[in-house]
Amino acid sequence: MTTSNITFLDIPTVLPVPFSANTWKVRLVLNYKKLTYITRWVETTDIASVCKSLGIPPTSTLPDGTPKYTLPALIDNTTSPPALLSDSTPIIEYLERTYPDRDPSRALCPPASRALHALFEYHATHSILEQLLPVMVMHMYDKKTPRDRVHFRERIEAAFGKKLEDIELRGKEREEHWKKIEGAFDLLATFMQAGSTAGELFTGPNLSLADCTLGGILLACRYVSPDEAWIKVLAWNDGKWKRYMAVLEEWTAVV
Numbered sequence: 001m002t003t004s005n006i007t008f009l010d011i012p013t014v015l016p017v018p019f020s021a022n023t024w025k026v027r028l029v030l031n032y033k034k035l036t037y038i039t040r041w042v043e044t045t046d047i048a049s050v051c052k053s054l055g056i057p058p059t060s061t062l063p064d065g066t067p068k069y070t071l072p073a074l075i076d077n078t079t080s081p082p083a084l085l086s087d088s089t090p091i092i093e094y095l096e097r098t099y100p101d102r103d104p105s106r107a108l109c110p111p112a113s114r115a116l117h118a119l120f121e122y123h124a125t126h127s128i129l130e131q132l133l134p135v136m137v138m139h140m141y142d143k144k145t146p147r148d149r150v151h152f153r154e155r156i157e158a159a160f161g162k163k164l165e166d167i168e169l170r171g172k173e174r175e176e177h178w179k180k181i182e183g184a185f186d187l188l189a190t191f192m193q194a195g196s197t198a199g200e201l202f203t204g205p206n207l208s209l210a211d212c213t214l215g216g217i218l219l220a221c222r223y224v225s226p227d228e229a230w231i232k233v234l235a236w237n238d239g240k241w242k243r244y245m246a247v248l249e250e251w252t253a254v255v
């Protein structure tokens with residue numbers, strides 16, 4: 001049995017791997033830093049009750065004013081009292097502070113880069129991650145555990161005021177939406193090509209917070225929609241994302 005001081009809370013699926021872009025973002029960091037950790041799998045249905053019982057803080061507030069709990073979350077028992085963390089970027093900043101690399105060129109998010117990373121995060125969330133729902137919602141639903149399917153349907157249908165099947169775009173609307181997403185990837189590829197010095201990643205051969213954000217989104221595409229989203233992404237920008245993912249592969253183990 002593996003013993004570890006770090007417990008990472010992630011969401012199970014019916015696949016052998018998770019598919020949340022936000023949890024992948026942190027898992028990439030745990031693997032990159034070669035930290036020993038165990039995963040506690042928590043179905044979406046149970047996130048609030050499990051986080052409350054463990055003392056993990058909420059990440060935002062629901063429209064009715066009650067606290068909203070999300071994953072990823074992380075417990076580090078190395079310290080006393082243990083560190084109880086939620087929200088992907090603060091978790092990564094904590095790991096960076098607590099387990100810095102001896103080689104400064106391997107820093108994921110030096111404090112001076114915080115504003116730029118926040119700007120990138122905003123862009124990636126709004127122009128890519130949030131845009132995936134209308135072309136991936138049924139793929140997500142199918143890959144959730146049976147219990148989580150019920151919870152997912154209730155939550156998303158309440159938020160959108162329509163059935164999941166009607167959120168999913170079809171025909172011409174779907175193709176136009178994919179073009180919009182492709183445009184966001186084109187923009188990234190253009191900037192990355194202009195800025196690249198050594199390698200496929202944002203800042204050279206080493207991982208940065210921006211790579212974790214983008215990597216999480218790409219892993220979500222690969223696992224949620226291997227027959228549509230991932231095939232499209234691989235074909236875009238002269239194979240840029242295939243090469244990019246080949247570099248990230250080293251940090252994608254699920255333990």
Ligand SMILES: N[C@@H](CCC(=O)N[C@@H](CS)C(=O)NCC(=O)O)C(=O)O
Nearest residue numbers: 020021022059070071072087088089
């Ligand atoms: N700002 C949070 C967002 C995390 C988030 O939205 N997580 C989703 C899974 S990808 C979640 O836990 N959803 C549960 C729910 O909405 O009930 C982060 O970056 O960690």
